[in-house]
Amino acid sequence: MSVILGIDIGGSGIKGAPVDTASGKLLKERHRIPTPEGAHPDAVKGVVAELAKHFGVDGPIGVTFPGIVQHGRTLSAANVDKAWIGLDADALFTEATGQAVHLINDADAAGLAEARFGAGAGVNGTVLVLTFGTGIGSALIHNGVLVPNTELGHLWLRDREAEDWASDRARERDDLNWKQWSKRVSTYLQHLELLFSPDLFIIGGGVSKKADKWQEHIKLERSRFVPAKLLNEAGIVGAAMMAQEGGPEAQQQEISPTSQSPAPKPASKAGKKK
Incomplete structure (x- = not known):
């Protein structure tokens, strides 16, 4: 069993829980802290650190963000402070928690x-x-x-x-x-x-x-x-999955090699006249 802390940053609340990434189940009750007014990076950083401390994390953490995330940087800020735009949020949260943090878009x-x-x-x-x-x-x-x-x-x-x-x-x-x-x-x-x-x-x-x-x-x-x-629970579970699978660079890998049927192979060209 692989247990990863997932944290979901929302407009009104920031929620977290440890996740069994093999089953998608939360292993403890969600802990929710209200999102700081304005959702400035420094204020949100403090909440993420508080959640990590609450659950006693020792290992990678997955965090969602309500905007575009590319290689750990937040590139848009439709409903949060504009200071997020262009920020290396992976590094911000990694420093705040002392653990390797990986961000992913909340809907992803x-x-x-x-x-x-x-x-x-x-x-x-x-x-x-x-x-x-x-x-x-x-x-x-x-x-x-x-x-x-x-x-x-x-x-x-x-x-x-x-x-x-x-x-x-x-x-x-x-x-x-x-x-x-x-x-x-x-x-x-x-x-x-x-x-x-x-x-x-x-x-x-x-x-x-x-x-x-x-x-x-x-x-x-x-x-x-x-x-x-x-x-x-979806955002928390998905954030933990992404962190467990290696962070943003792994987002385009298959999420489950056994749960999906393989894509159909192209028809054989054997015997085709040249």
Whole structure:
């Protein structure tokens, strides 16, 4: 059993727990600390260090971030302090905790966890995980391989960014009932369906806990869709998985060589006339 601490940085809370990366199970109850006002790197660094101390960590730590993460650097800051842009956050948190810390985009972490242990377990082909909350996060996975930092919530749709029109925050802001919101989500998913032709959409974020309110109203042409299974644990589990598998450089390796069927081999050219 490999136990790794996963930490999920969110807009309102920073949550952590040790994870058995072989099963995807949390080994202790999640510990949550409110996200510091403004989410400045120095303040968030202190919370991450406090969580590491709380769980008595001795080993690598996986941390999610609500923005683009490339080679340990945070390159965007849509809902956090702009001081994150261009920051070597791996180094910041490694210094704060005294352990090797590896960052991953929060939706990518949720996607990894859902693909291995959740609603996408055993599904071959293209899986698109979408988290509906303050914005819309996305994780694109093909045959178990993550394509990081897709940021599909920022696609332009109806003269604005999709997440400004179809996120859960937009539902609350515009006082939409679930059927009205589902119509917007269907339009967004149909657009993604046209672009990516996924075999499966996994709908995550806070709305996944209320699937009975919207599931029957989603309309798609070809793709299947299901609610996420891991709910609020997905980011923690995915962060731990990524850290256990070697950090950002391993993000494009297969997440499970045994849980997925191999991609079909091209037809043999034997006997073909030249």
